Amino acid sequence: MTKRRTHKVQETTVVSWPIPAEASLGSPVRSKGILQEVRTRLPKAAQKSLQLSGGMLELRSDPNSGTDLQRVSETIENAVANIHQRLVLPREIEDILHIKAGERRRWVADGRLQSAGTKTVKLRGRARSITFHIFDPVYVTVLRDDATVDEWRERDAELSAERRRQSAWARARNKADKPTGDTPVKKTSRKRPGQTNLKDWAEFERDGPLK
Numbered sequence: 001m002t003k004r005r006t007h008k009v010q011e012t013t014v015v016s017w018p019i020p021a022e023a024s025l026g027s028p029v030r031s032k033g034i035l036q037e038v039r040t041r042l043p044k045a046a047q048k049s050l051q052l053s054g055g056m057l058e059l060r061s062d063p064n065s066g067t068d069l070q071r072v073s074e075t076i077e078n079a080v081a082n083i084h085q086r087l088v089l090p091r092e093i094e095d096i097l098h099i100k101a102g103e104r105r106r107w108v109a110d111g112r113l114q115s116a117g118t119k120t121v122k123l124r125g126r127a128r129s130i131t132f133h134i135f136d137p138v139y140v141t142v143l144r145d146d147a148t149v150d151e152w153r154e155r156d157a158e159l160s161a162e163r164r165r166q167s168a169w170a171r172a173r174n175k176a177d178k179p180t181g182d183t184p185v186k187k188t189s190r191k192r193p194g195q196t197n198l199k200d201w202a203e204f205e206r207d208g209p210l211k
Helices: 028-039 067-079 090-097 101-109 137-145 146-175 201-207
Strands: 005-009 011-017 052-053 056-061 119-121 129-134
Touching: 011 067, 028 052, 028 056, 028 067, 052 101, 056 067, 090 129, 090 137, 101 146, 101 201, 137 146
Parallel strands: none
Antiparallel strands: 005 011, 011 056, 052 056, 119 129
């Protein structure tokens, strides 16, 4: 269980909780996400009093703030105790695995990166919402600690190289099929409907078999 620490800075009481490594997964981006997650569980007046400092959640309260320090502290403590179960967001997994957004989207689309579902949130100040994939923290931890991501990158590089070879071959073939400036291009006359190139056809049309 994560233990809180309490001390005073002049008249301000500071209570802090370390964010467990199994929760942050070594990511500053995820630590910030945890801060935002815990803030949503606090009374609005106390949300800004909770800050992130060196891998710690710090709650600062002065006697005139009107914050019920005991009650808010208990809420934070309960949140931190289970925060390691919080699903991983797109920007967090990119930071944890050191991957680009394009890689994440591509690997989710082709099934290599397993999604734990989707989440829909409304953008602040806007009418529309966005939906994105979220990921199991245990699964992300496994990917972080093995060589799977490196293998995916090597596979992508091989496929990309093969596509470039095929594209170059196709361009070379098309270029070879085009007539050069030294090769005369045979002109063909445009025929009227029903017209043919049979020898002596003009005489046949003039005389006809019934004439």
